[in-house]
Amino acid sequence: MNLDLASLAVALSMAVAAGLVGCFAVMRRMTLAADALSHVALPGIGLALLLNVDPLLGAVAMLLVGALLIWGVERRTRLSVETVVGVTFAAALAAGSLVTPGEELIDALFGGAKPPAPAEAFAGVAVALGVIGFVVFARDRLVVALVSPDIARTTGIPVEKLELAFLVAFSLTVALGLHYLGVLLMGSLIIIPAAIAKRLAHSLRGMFTVSVGVAVLTMLAGALIVSLSAARGWLGASAAHPWPTGPVVVLIAASVFFASLGWRRA
């Protein structure tokens, strides 16, 4: 990822959206579902490439199908969600790697280095702002439904619709990050900062602040390290072949997570 303005705007708005959505994903204990859901984008990307359509459109379509699937299963039974999600989305990853052409596969899995086209960047920022707006607007409803869906119902909150809206917001956040982080790693940018925040924060406000802060800072640090690696030629990197951003960002986030394990709450 070059540090041009368009890339930076997309990366930062995506990080804020991921930090916010991640808070509710982690509090709702859907860590596995979150990770698996991002894998479902792969067959979408593969099919789109085969059909000569924009890969991102294919990814979004499949992600929305995945969100509907999780939602449907969750409504029927709470117990088997993790199992069904795990199996279905592992299958999606397998099917996706079969239909995705070889040279595109690595980019789809781990993110590419190409900067987004202006239209893509604009759409990316718009979607990120939409997701951020949704979480801020629905925050209170999400909190009440998280603590008790039954209490939420008596408060007049349409719990099922809210859950679907959240899963859609989640899927769109995954789609935002596919370009940079890839199918395998985007789930981590959503989950890791929120997991760190849940350990360190005492309050919702604190959790939002820490999660968004960690997501933004790891994105920035990742971009910086990638451009440094290209400029200095670390591990054979060059301007033509820089390190992919995704793995770098996720390694930084994971390091912060492990460092936070030793951090005692004040």
Added chain:
Amino acid sequence: MSLDLLPPSAPPSASASAPLNAPPALTVEHLQVRFGRTVAIEDLSFTVERGSAVAVIGPNGAGKTALFRALIGAVPYAGRVQWDEGTRLGYVPQKLDIDRDLPITAAELLAAKRRVSGAPPADVQHAFAHVGLAPEVASKQIGSLSGGQFQRLLVAFAMIGQPNVLLFDEPTANVDEAGQETLNETIHAIQREHGLTVMLISHDLSAVFQHATKVLCLGRGLACYGPPDEMLTHENLSELYGSPLKYHHHEP
């Protein structure tokens, strides 16, 4: 169990605070709740008058929680559940499955519900004071509260938005004995003060006798509905729970 539980003649004492000819707070007709092939509730009918306190008793697995969840629309059912127009429900569930380290403070939880229900900011402090929670509890994480504090917080949570009907699913189940009595007193005081309709699932028959105006018993093919002194007979209770049952009955 296919008894018609509508009382033959509604005793006026049970609805002393409701105006004459006021529609009931709740009408349930031929309610049936099934989970797969298991029938949790079969053909249950009763009415709850405004301002009354209905205790729901019965052995475990009798469908008490299923009844409440049907009443709030959380499970599918057959039959009719009709809340009076303008009913605002407050619900206190039996237990909540939340992480102990959930970073949500007591004040944040109440504030979230306050904003959702469009209640004024002062409601949060009122709710705290009503249930007898110390102000310093407000900044604590909800997972770190004691069983009694958490139950009080849930009652306060239910009180936000000025409900006129409160449903309690075993509010004292996770509370020590001293706490149970004060929590029962709190619930009763809230009901009296605000003229609320209360439905409460309870295993504490002495508290039921003391505070309830009506008793609905469910289970083992038996269903009964009426004033506590008529319903809490040794014959009824033995049949309901399947074994002779003792409870302390404090004469007024």
